[in-house]
Amino acid sequence: MSLIPTDIKVRKQSQCLELTYVNNGGDDAVFQLSFELLRVYSPSAEVRGHGIGNDVLQHGKKNVVLLNIEPSGNYALKLIFDDGHDSGLYDWKYLRHLCDNKNELWQDYLERLTQAGLARESNVIQFKSL
Template sequence: MIPSSIKVRKSSRCIELGYGDDVYQLSFELLRVYSPSAEVRGHGVGNEVLQVGKKNVVLLSMEPAGNYALKLAFDDGHDSGLYDWQYLHHLCLNQDELWADYLQRLEDAGQSRETAAINFKAL
């Protein structure tokens, strides 16, 4: 389903997708951790790569990929996923369940949404 409107909401860190009378907001973080790229999805079921430390990720750019998708680029260097219309609609309709699943997977792995601090030890 092709959205009737697409807006980037930098202050609320989300993109807003309109489908007729329905409007959905997808956070930059959700979009990043559920990127359709092989880097995130892996190469087959069970090979997904848990994305950690993406709480403050910023969307740098969004551009059309033909007439079927959006190419998103994030400030952590990730820019390889093409978000086709069907996948974006899926994220909109299932974001609560997907978000809960993501948080559970982070907890199970002992990981965090927060960006990891780098510790430098004096030599």
């Protein structure tokens, strides 16, 4: 299967990026990556850190929104999120890795959040007026 998607769609209602690839048999394989997964697995130094074991666990990203996609040459996409994050370049190989491993990556993320005592929801406290 190719590393370069033949079609890319932003699905705002379902909050995911849809990537279509052509299989070796000629039929299409369609993958949906949630905005949250894309954000918490950003390939940026802000998330991955500057060396092995220096990654920064992202939390409070459950409702993050993908605002824009910009091509970066012929090899990657720059994703711009509503929390101001825009420094990750998602190359074709990395996007395909996320597609192929999204279930395992998601479970790992949820386990790390639990172990750290963190949540997917934002820590913003909303007060109700009396």
